[in-house]
Amino acid sequence: MSDIHSNNSVLNGSERLLDAPGISIDRMPMLHVILDRMAAQSSENLRQLSPAPAFFSVDAIAAKRMGDVLDTFENNVVIGIFHVQAWDSRILMGLDHNFIFTLAEALFGGDGGEAPFGERRKLSSLELRLAQKTFELLGRALQSSFATVSDTVFKLERVETRLDFAVIAPRNSFGVNAKVKLRILGRHGEMFILIPQAALNSVRQQLGRDLSNDAAVRDPAWTRQIESEIGRTEVAVKGVIEERHFVLADIADLKVGGILQLQATTRTRIRLECNAEPLFWCNLGQGEGFYTLRIDESVSQEQEFIDDVLSR
Incomplete structure (x- = not known):
């Protein structure tokens, strides 16, 4: 009986990350690393497209109810729905209208000299196409960043402008919400990534890895050999x-x-x-x-x- 009780205690401890109400972000240190990498890669990718320097930065990562996150962006967001096959789940990525307006101005030759566009309106077809291309770029960056813990594909399924069509989990269920800011032309745009609690079930152990135990000493000889082999690759x-x-x-x-x-x-x-x-x-x-x-x-x-x- 004591052995059974001990095993149950271990199981309960490992299940607490996702089975308890909400999610313990502190117990997923790799998630911070992954999202920071995604922001850095997105910044680099966008610098190749825009003459104005662009910077993505992770503003906050928190466990929130899905519905509460979406309600804060009512009528002011475009949503990208991604299917993650390896997780058998979907995640949401949202860009607020200021994000799209600012990005469009930068990519089409603006210098930030004009006043920011503040009118509330629906996005034009051109702006929606720009949003779709941006989702594809961000999705590739997120996929590359998650590759260290999960070799999977983030496939953009569709783009939605109505929140009631962007339902991937019950609104009262918990998820990981990452707020990311874009700075370009001296202006700010905001985006979010929303991952349902259940989607992280298959990678929770990898996300809980302690990076301090992963430090490795670089071998200069091995590094030179790799560089040499890459240089001769056809x-x-x-x-x-x-x-x-x-x-x-x-x-x-x-x-x-x-x-x-x-x-x-x-x-x-x-x-x-x-x-x-x-x-x-x-x-x-x-x-x-x-x-x-x-x-x-x-x-x-x-x-x-x-x-x-x-x-x-």
């Missing part, structure tokens, strides 16, 4: 002359011997890509019986981002 690149969009009917009409007309000429610049990431704009040439590409300039990630938003 990568495949491809030159994209032109991209065309087809509807399914066009594809069904394709036949052997058919000709697809291209708008490109010998003067058209070719985009050099690696792993679907654009790297350089090149000019087409020829030498010793081979086609050649002469690098002209680097691809502007900022312009590619804007063009992608506008083309949707």
